Amino acid sequence: MAVAWGGICCSKPPCLNISVRKATYTYGNLVEKKAFTVSVPSRDHAAAADYFGVASGRDADKFAAAGLTPVRSQLVDAPFVDEFPLVLECKVVHVAELGLHTLFVGEILDVKAEESCLDKDGKPSAELVRPFCWAPPDNIYYAFGESLGRGFSIGKNLSAGAR
Amino acid sequence: MAVAWGGICCSKPPCLNISVRKATYTYGNLVEKKAFTVSVPSRDHAAAADYFGVASGRDADKFAAAGLTPVRSQLVDAPFVDEFPLVLECKVVHVAELGLHTLFVGEILDVKAEESCLDKDGKPSAELVRPFCWAPPDNIYYAFGESLGRGFSIGKNLSAGAR
Numbered sequence: 390m391a392v393a394w395g396g397i398c399c400s401k402p403p404c405l406n407i408s409v410r411k412a413t414y415t416y417g418n419l420v421e422k423k424a425f426t427v428s429v430p431s432r433d434h435a436a437a438a439d440y441f442g443v444a445s446g447r448d449a450d451k452f453a454a455a456g457l458t459p460v461r462s463q464l465v466d467a468p469f470v471d472e473f474p475l476v477l478e479c480k481v482v483h484v485a486e487l488g489l490h491t492l493f494v495g496e497i498l499d500v501k502a503e504e505s506c507l508d509k510d511g512k513p514s515a516e517l518v519r520p521f522c523w524a525p526p527d528n529i530y531y532a533f534g535e536s537l538g539r540g541f542s543i544g545k546n547l548s549a550g551a552r
Numbered sequence: 553m554a555v556a557w558g559g560i561c562c563s564k565p566p567c568l569n570i571s572v573r574k575a576t577y578t579y580g581n582l583v584e585k586k587a588f589t590v591s592v593p594s595r596d597h598a599a600a601a602d603y604f605g606v607a608s609g610r611d612a613d614k615f616a617a618a619g620l621t622p623v624r625s626q627l628v629d630a631p632f633v634d635e636f637p638l639v640l641e642c643k644v645v646h647v648a649e650l651g652l653h654t655l656f657v658g659e660i661l662d663v664k665a666e667e668s669c670l671d672k673d674g675k676p677s678a679e680l681v682r683p684f685c686w687a688p689p690d691n692i693y694y695a696f697g698e699s700l701g702r703g704f705s706i707g708k709n710l711s712a713g714a715r
Contacts, residue, residue: 396559398571399650406569406655408561435700440707454710485646487562487657492569494650508689515687515694522685523703524678524696526671530706531678533687534697537598540686543693544603547617 390415391442393523394490395427403497405477408490414446419481419493424465427495429475431519432532439530464498474518476501553578554605556686557653558590566660568640571653577609579654582644587628588658592638594682595695602693627661637681639664 395407405427409416419425430438437455444451452459458471462478469476479495502513521532537543558570568590572579582588593601600618607614615622621634625641632639642658665676684695700706 394560394562397557398569398655399557399653401652402650404650404653406561432700436706436710438707439701439703439705440710443704443707444711449711455707483648483650483655485648485657487565487567487646489564490562490567492561492646492657494648494655510689512689515690515692521700522696525703526673526675527678528703529678530700530703532697532700533685534695537595537684537693537695538602540602540688540691540693541606542602543599544601544606544618547599547603548607548612 390446391438392427393442393525398494404482404494405479405497406492406494408487408492410490416491418467422466423481424462424467425479425481425493425495426462426465426467426469427477427479428470428473429477429518429520430470430473432521433519434473435521435530469501474503474506475513475520553609554601555590556605556688561657567645567657568642568660569655569657571650571655573653581630582656585629586644587625587630588642588644588656589625589628589630589632590640590642590658591633591636592640592681592683593633593636595684596682597636598684598693632664637666637669638676638683 390413392407398404398406409419437457440455441451459468460471461468464478465480477497478499479497481493482496483494485492506513506517508514515533521530523530553576555570561567561569572582600620603618604614622631623634624631627641628643640660641662642660644656645659646657648655669676669680671677684693686693
């Protein structure tokens with residue numbers, strides 16, 4: 390499925406959260422398997438990612454329709470998308486019923502990335518993965534744009550001014 | 553504070569999650585007040601937002617140092633940033649201790665936006681708010697870039713092909 394709401398939520402142990410409606414096919418799988426993977430598409434896969442949010446796995450083989458390849462994770466009982474550049478394999482460690490959506494927190498057991506997306510330190514770089522985000526109410530998929538500067542850096546002169 | 557990890561996590565009731573380390577000054581305030589606001593900076597405020605992540609409210613008046621104005625929320629016991637274009641006022645409805653970070657879920661009681669950021673339906677548009685994101689390990693603040701297309705739309709032809 391395409392998950393609209395989610396992101397990293399803990400640095401140590403590394404965890405991420407996703408929110409899923411009970412009505413979805415994925416919800417039942419999540420509750421049963423207590424595990425999931427997150428396959429991060431590059432901007433080249435925007436149409437396929439959108440399709441995963443349009444169709445349901447109850448009615449269609451979404452991998453086949455999108456021309457993508459499911460791979461069985463060796464760590465958790467869930468498939469990931471072979472063609473997507475970044476994959477996170479997670480076991481569910483916390484569940485919270487919030488309303489229309491249920492929040493699942495997964496501990497990230499492994500991160501797999503295409504070699505072409507690794508920076509000089511061997512970490513998957515956003516600039517090379519080229520992910521995108523979905524912004525409501527615009528309902529637009531936006532690519533990452535220009536750099537506004539480095540973290541823990543561009544605001545430092547304000548700190549000096551306050552002393 | 554600047555929150556690295558967070559986002560929307562439920563559509564109804566509208567909720568968002570933020571993750572905060574116990575060592576921060578904000579953590580104590582959150583636990584005591586059971587409320588928080590999220591002030592979303594535009595790209596013009598990237599340096600101020602970075603500064604909020606560099607300094608601690610224990611040691612400095614961060615509003616004064618950044619030249620920004622705190623406003624008392626009428627709905628929750630927390631201030632917001634007057635100059636930032638989008639503000640969400642939240643009461644804590646769920647807390648999960650995950651490890652280094654604690655995840656707080658807030659129900660969004662109100663959304664305040666600058667009039668100049670509203671689309672034709674009166675909703676705050678990402679294109680007009682002009683937010684940005686922080687991407688590790690690059691450690692870069694990225695502006696939103698070009699549109700890759702509309703949600704629930706650019707993948708629809710894949711659905712037709714699958715029938």
